[in-house]
Structures are given as structure tokens and as C-alpha cells.
């Protein structure tokens with residue numbers, strides 16, 4: 001039996017993993033992003049979101065908001081699960097924004113006009 005082609009969701013999930021690995025493997029640990037790798041990721045892959053923020057320290061603040069949330073180590077490194085928490089927070093904000101989008105506005109513009117206040121707060125331990 002021929003394997004069925006990957007679904008849209010499977011391809012999307014694989015892409016997120018691939019992008020994470022590409023940026024995380026540039027230096028240091030291959031399995032996590034240091035600040036430089038994360039900043040590079042935000043400025044390449046999420047540029048519409050990043051440039052829409054008024055706070056010049058937004059990338060640092062976003063990283064701090066998820067760093068340590070999973071492994072409990074505030075070590076200036078984002079592992080994949082911490083990265084997913086971040087992406088999940090942005091997607092939740094985007095999902096809410098999209099439901100309020102005027103019909104003619106480009107969906108991607110609308111998605112990224114949302115503010116990072118929807119990001120998950122640092123987990124209490």
C-alpha cells in the first residue's frame with residue numbers, strides 16, 4: 001500500500017520543526033536557540049510581527065517571557081518546547097485578530113497587527 005501524502009497539518013507541523021532546527025543549529029547547542037539565533041529567527045521568519053512592535057526591546061522581552069517556562073532554567077536558551085509555547089501564544093493572538101479582521105484586509109497583515117500581550121506569562125513555579 002502506498003503511503004498517503006502528508007496532510008496540510010502534517011506539512012505545517014513539519015515546517016515548524018524544520019525552521020526551528022535551521023535557526024537553532026547555527027551556533028552552540030543544536031537543539032536550542034540562544035538570543036542571537038532567536039533574534040535572527042524573529043527578524044527573518046516573523047518580521048511582520050517584529051517590525052510592528054513599538055518596543056525596541058521586544059525580542060528580548062519575548063524571549064524572557066518563555067525562557068525557563070518548560071525546563072525551569074532561565075539560561076538564555078529556548079528549547080523546542082519553549083519555542084512552541086511562544087509560537088502558540090502568537091498563534092492564539094493571531095487567531096483572535098483574524099476573527100476581527102475586516103474582510104478586505106490582507107489576512108497576514110491583520111494577523112501580525114496583534115500585540116504580544118497575549119503571549120503566555122512566565123510560568124510560576
Ligand SMILES: [Ca+2]
Nearest residue numbers: 024027029032
Ligand atoms: Ca543553538
